[in-house]
Amino acid sequence: MSVMGVRLVHEPSTSDRAAIGITHLRIDAAAWNPGYAFRFLRLREASLSWGVHSQAVRICALRCAVCRSPMHNEASLGTPFGRIANLRSVARSVIVASLVMPILPPAALHAQPVVVQQVGSNPGADTLRNPPVLRNLSSRPHTVEVNIVAAPARISVLPGRLTDVYAYNGSIPGPTLEAREGDRVIIHFHNKLPEATTVHWHGVHLPANMDGSPFDPVAPGGHYDYIFTIPRGTAGTYWYHPHPDGRSEYQAAMGLFGAFIVRAADDPVANLPEKLIVLSDNRFRPDGSIEFADSNSTQADVDMENGREGPVLFVNGQIRPSIPIRSGEVQRWRVINASAARVYRLAVSGQTVLHVGSDDGLFEHAVERKDILVANSERVELLVRGTGQPGSTAQLTDLPYDRYMPQTRPADWNTPHVLLDLRYGKQAVRTPVTLPATFRVVPALDTASATVTRTVVLSQGMINGHTMDMSRVDMHASVGATEIWDVENVVGMDHPFHLHGFQFQVLDRNGVPEPFRSWKDVVNIPKHEAVRFIVRYADFPGKWMFHCHILAHEDHGMMAVLEVR
Numbered sequence: 001m002s003v004m005g006v007r008l009v010h011e012p013s014t015s016d017r018a019a020i021g022i023t024h025l026r027i028d029a030a031a032w033n034p035g036y037a038f039r040f041l042r043l044r045e046a047s048l049s050w051g052v053h054s055q056a057v058r059i060c061a062l063r064c065a066v067c068r069s070p071m072h073n074e075a076s077l078g079t080p081f082g083r084i085a086n087l088r089s090v091a092r093s094v095i096v097a098s099l100v101m102p103i104l105p106p107a108a109l110h111a112q113p114v115v116v117q118q119v120g121s122n123p124g125a126d127t128l129r130n131p132p133v134l135r136n137l138s139s140r141p142h143t144v145e146v147n148i149v150a151a152p153a154r155i156s157v158l159p160g161r162l163t164d165v166y167a168y169n170g171s172i173p174g175p176t177l178e179a180r181e182g183d184r185v186i187i188h189f190h191n192k193l194p195e196a197t198t199v200h201w202h203g204v205h206l207p208a209n210m211d212g213s214p215f216d217p218v219a220p221g222g223h224y225d226y227i228f229t230i231p232r233g234t235a236g237t238y239w240y241h242p243h244p245d246g247r248s249e250y251q252a253a254m255g256l257f258g259a260f261i262v263r264a265a266d267d268p269v270a271n272l273p274e275k276l277i278v279l280s281d282n283r284f285r286p287d288g289s290i291e292f293a294d295s296n297s298t299q300a301d302v303d304m305e306n307g308r309e310g311p312v313l314f315v316n317g318q319i320r321p322s323i324p325i326r327s328g329e330v331q332r333w334r335v336i337n338a339s340a341a342r343v344y345r346l347a348v349s350g351q352t353v354l355h356v357g358s359d360d361g362l363f364e365h366a367v368e369r370k371d372i373l374v375a376n377s378e379r380v381e382l383l384v385r386g387t388g389q390p391g392s393t394a395q396l397t398d399l400p401y402d403r404y405m406p407q408t409r410p411a412d413w414n415t416p417h418v419l420l421d422l423r424y425g426k427q428a429v430r431t432p433v434t435l436p437a438t439f440r441v442v443p444a445l446d447t448a449s450a451t452v453t454r455t456v457v458l459s460q461g462m463i464n465g466h467t468m469d470m471s472r473v474d475m476h477a478s479v480g481a482t483e484i485w486d487v488e489n490v491v492g493m494d495h496p497f498h499l500h501g502f503q504f505q506v507l508d509r510n511g512v513p514e515p516f517r518s519w520k521d522v523v524n525i526p527k528h529e530a531v532r533f534i535v536r537y538a539d540f541p542g543k544w545m546f547h548c549h550i551l552a553h554e555d556h557g558m559m560a561v562l563e564v565r
């Protein structure tokens with residue numbers, strides 16, 4: 001097998017470092033993308049400063065990114081830059097470049113973004129507010145017609161400050177789009193931003209030219225009518241966000257995201273009180289402006305690798321609001337992870353929750369959970385039972401979850417974050433709530449009907465060894481075909497994987513069968529793990545994106561194109 005290129009992973013060995021001042025590097029063979037990889041190498045160079053006293057580096061393992069088997073046991077780079085065995089010259093030159101660059105102090109690796117203290121905020125004091133709901137302009141039956149404008153705005157995001165943002169109809173989150181199964185949805189979209197954008201209706205099964213993909217940008221000052229019909233059986237919690245080529249992270253960080261709720265005529269839990277919970281995070285300068293890392297800073301490299309995270313966590317644009325609940329009450333929560341990179345592990349203190357739905361609607365049966373992982377762009381539906389005593393308080397908390405490479409893992413990664421407070425009223429509910437035994441039928445896609453099994457390899461920044469090329473089609477499929485996708489993550493951080501246009505069912509994770517069926521459009525692929533899902537391209541020919549939903553990775557080309565014909 002030939003070596004296509006290299007990617008360096010820092011693996012310091014304490015004994016070697018102490019003995020001979022050598023820092024170990026593991027090298028994963030992967031397709032080579034000089035621009036992208038070079039940015040990662042700047043991190044490696046910073047990592048080297050921990051252990052390198054001489055300029056000697058021993059390369060202790062060379063592994064194939066596809067089959068993961070060791071390819072060569074030893075290659076040495078002597079002092080100063082001697083022999084490198086079995087590597088292409090391009091790789092050699094970059095290793096050398098990584099060594100000759102100035103060495104940063106280790107602390108710079110974990111440079112913390114500017115944190116704005118939550119002055120004036122009184123945890124739990126503000127009751128959770130819903131984003132406004134878009135007004136339906138149509139009087140025709142089964143039709144939802146709305147206006148959405150993306151424009152710069154100056155609004156209060158932090159207490160006592162004004163922040164320049166991008167917003168849909170002037171609010172963050174944007175207004176909620178509500179429709180029913182079978183509705184014809186007409187969205188008159190106007191782009192008043194100073195840059196091109198799109199609106200992607202995340203998870204919805206619709207024609208390719210209505211998907212808001214990077215193929216259909218809306219120029220500054222331009223407009224686009226998104227028109228589609230919502231298929232029956234697809235009630236669920238969706239969302240919308242920008243998806244322009246290379247600018248999704250910036251535009252989402254500036255405030256562009258909103259909820260899209262599709263309701264069923266026969267919703268089995270329509271009687272329960274419902275809360276919409278849109279999770280986002282951001283980073284600010286002391287003056288309240290949104291902070292983006294300078295392009296040549298270490299923070300920019302950390303943001304590139306982790307995706308951009310911020311220390312201020314928002315629920316529906318509020319900082320630690322509260323939800324009133326009564327003992328004995330059961331609430332339905334629709335949770336959307338609209339963060340650009342942050343993965344949440346949600347738990348309600350002192351109680352379990354019932355997990356009743358995922359990205360594209362309800363399960364057949366509830367699953368009881370102590371905590372639940374929600375990767376970015378994933379959604380969950382939860383039933384939260386008021387098991388606390390009248391007058392007590394509980395918290396919805398984001399628990400630690402290590403999705404990171406060791407080199408760029410944030411210093412505070414294992415600190416839990418309280419997202420909101422659950423405040424019990426003084427009076428209990430008298431009548432107990434009865435939940436349906438079956439929420440809805442989720443028919444299984446038949447694996448025997450799958451005609452193709454595709455292997456999709458996620459490496460750092462690449463899919464199947466390539467970065468995105470808008471003029472290239474990476475995979476072809478036929479309308480009506482059923483296929484199995486085997487998505488393998490060969491690197492040491494999680495990548496949430498999103499397929500546009502077609503909902504799928506996870507078959508197994510690392511060979512372990514999925515314990516229940518659900519419709520999904522994004523699935524987190526943990527570090528060095530693999531997930532198989534089954535999908536049917538029922539209709540809508542065209543070019544469809546599939547990509548990592550860490551927006552920094554997507555923007556820098558961790559994306560590919562499936563053409564359905």
Ligand SMILES: [Cu+2]
Nearest residue numbers: 495548550553
């Ligand atoms: Cu990724």
